[in-house]
Amino acid sequence: CSGENGGDGGRSGALSPPPITDVVQKIDVNPPKGTRDFAPEEMRLRSWLFQNFREVSRIFGFEEVDFPVLESEALFIRKAGEEIRDQLYCFEDRGNRRVALRPELTPSLARLVIQKGKSVSLPLKWFAIGQCWRYERMTRGRRREHYQWNMDIIGVPEVTAEAELISSIVTFFKRIGITASDVGFKVSSRKVLQEVLRCYSIPENLFSKVCIIIDKIEKIPLDEIKKELTSTGVSEEGVEELLQVLSIKSLAKLEEILGSAGEAVADLKQLFSLAEKFGYSEWIEFDASVVRGLAYYTGIVFEGFDREGKLRAICGGGRYDRLLSTFGGEDLPACGFGFGDAVIVELLKEKGLVPELSLQVENIVCALDVDLQGAAARVASILREKGQSVDLVLESKPLKWVFKRAARINAYRLILVGSSEWQRGMVSVKILSSGEQNEVKLDELE
């Protein structure tokens, strides 16, 4: 987008839609490249996932918030060379404003916290589920949108906040049948990098850039990582030391290297102690190579991974104590995570844990002749006022068709409105599973 990398900001194409022509064009009925439709079956699975996101958020005492999908581009322009910046879905709107489809939710949350200022009392425990976007050249055929569940705690500097967030994700995993044998969390702290970089007197302003490079450690060759690190000003000796420290997988070993006086070791020891108390020690492990790919993290960082190593990171998050001041606000301690809706579904499929979610309708109501359609509508309304679901047959259909539809929508019972019964204030009720059929008075229908 706009700024040093140029992007396609200048080639955003005509701002106004093309003139309407009489020529009927056969439009592509597929969704735009990299995006998904959610037909009923897919939507049931998505709703099930989101219901679990919401239930866990409720259990942890979090309040739901939301923000526009479209934000000022400035919210996401950071100079640290993040992938999220290179793939920003940005354009100039018809008012010549630089805008972007949000690639993540955290900057919007930070913006709202600043906007609310002193009118909200800390700590804030907010969650959101929102669609996020990236514009990636389709050469890689990856998606351009996904839904993210975010939980954030604003105003708590202690590591108890990070421990609480990881506990909420463990709670979610358990709810959907994922165990500590399936998934773990790699946990580290950016303060590890900070303390190493300080030993080599690397200026603080390089810190974010170095983190973004390190985050690519498993994605690009090591030589490329070293080259990028030295090009940002880290000495060759510093690079070797950095890579040495990043290979540490034990907190005791890290303490040997960094000493026990630093914040990095202290924070991590406290987090692992809290994990013990929360009861999720078996889910987490220290891994110094975890830095996460967002420039604004300042402390503990974590990511959920599948232990079979087949999938990309399931979720990730960490502490971001300096984000608000980058938008001109007063800094507040903050931490949070993002959890995408795609990788988790791949994991559920891998584990055979995708739930059976079929359409369930309690009643199908059908008039047995066309002049009883109004009577059938009356029956449907009576049941709906009682909170029951009703599929009302809206046209004159043969009974064979009605039974077929009843089976397809998994109806529990069929209510037939026939002339002779209706004259006596009755309807015919058939329990479809047992075949049991009775006449029921309309005012006794329940």
Ligand SMILES: Nc1ccc(Br)nc1
């Ligand atoms: N940030 C982001 C947005 C959209 C997708 Br798909 N992946 C990552």
